[in-house]
Amino acid sequence: MSMKVGSRQVDGVTIVDCSGRITLGEGSVIxxxxxxxxxxxxxxxxxxxLQDVNYIDSSGIGELVSAFTTTKNQGGELKLLNLTxxxxxxxxxxxxxxxxxxxDDEAAAVKSFK
Amino acid sequence: xxxxxxxxxxxxxxxxETIDNAEEKATRIATELGFxxxxxxxISMAVREGAVNAVLxxxxxxxxxxxxxxxxRAGSDLIITIRDQGPxxxxxxxxxxxxxxxxxxxxxxxxxxMRSFMDVVEIRPSQTGTELKLIKHVHGPTAGGKEASQ
Numbered sequence: 001m002s003m004k005v006g007s008r009q010v011d012g013v014t015i016v017d018c019s020g021r022i023t024l025g026e027g028s029v030i031x032x033x034x035x036x037x038x039x040x041x042x043x044x045x046x047x048x049x050l051q052d053v054n055y056i057d058s059s060g061i062g063e064l065v066s067a068f069t070t071t072k073n074q075g076g077e078l079k080l081l082n083l084t085x086x087x088x089x090x091x092x093x094x095x096x097x098x099x100x101x102x103x104d105d106e107a108a109a110v111k112s113f114k
Numbered sequence: 115x116x117x118x119x120x121x122x123x124x125x126x127x128x129x130x131e132t133i134d135n136a137e138e139k140a141t142r143i144a145t146e147l148g149f150x151x152x153x154x155x156x157i158s159m160a161v162r163e164g165a166v167n168a169v170l171x172x173x174x175x176x177x178x179x180x181x182x183x184x185x186x187r188a189g190s191d192l193i194i195t196i197r198d199q200g201p202x203x204x205x206x207x208x209x210x211x212x213x214x215x216x217x218x219x220x221x222x223x224x225x226x227x228m229r230s231f232m233d234v235v236e237i238r239p240s241q242t243g244t245e246l247k248l249i250k251h252v253h254g255p256t257a258g259g260k261e262a263s264q
Contacts, residue, residue: 023162024130024133024166024170025130025133057159057162057163057166058163058166058221058223058224058227059166059221061223062219062220062221062223063220065218065219065220066220068218069218086155090227093227093230094211094212094223094226094227095212095217096217099217099218
């Protein structure tokens with residue numbers, strides 16, 4: 001299953017609902033293009049909802065890092081929401097869990113933006 | 115790989131499709147050998163990362179270069195070998211992805227993940243290509259049970 005994204009606005013925060021696989025190739029490109037498009041339109045409060053992301057490889061991890069740093073460098077914030085166990089384990093193994101702001105409740109994630 | 119076979123190998127193009135193909139083969143074979151679900155995920159992901167390295171960093175998508183993927187059941191081990199035809203790699207230049215200065219790098223985690231998921235990871239670079247060997251020991255009570263009963 002390739003990756004699909006859909007975005008919606010909640011109280012000035014853009015929630016990006018991702019599903020499928022974030023892997024080398026199409027999945028990583030879709031994520032990259034989505035975040036860049038949001039930033040170019042001035043949407044700098046971004047939550048990636050990964051509830052339906054069932055697989056991610058090292059390229060996908062790199063793309064999450066890239067999305068995080070690109071957003072930060074443009075004065076925005078990017079947070080992760082609803083990690084599956086697989087993705088959570090990967091972020092723990094790679095020590096990225098401490099880098100990302102990870103939330104498990106959408107309302108709390110939206111509220112957490114300054 | 116049929117359970118009666120001890121070894122099977124594939125010669126694959128240097129393409130993105132090969133990476134998905136290698137992962138699918140690993141998932142199927144690990145499932146057939148009776149590995150547990152989390153071990154199947156680890157094996158398939160390690161193979162995917164190995165295939166990514168072979169296709170991207172080894173062969174650099176070159177149409178005239180192939181990736182060889184082999185699965186072998188040896189005793190209580192599943193041995194997976196991935197060989198490319200690239201220029202080889204300098205193992206001393208692989209950074210530690212867990213070092214604070216590398217945490218925000220967007221690449222360089224593939225070998226680390228393979229080492230996290232497999233029992234043995236051997237990398238043998240040469241000027242004519244890199245050979246990667248991944249070994250997973252059979253831990254579960256059912257793993258390889260069908261083969262062992264023959």
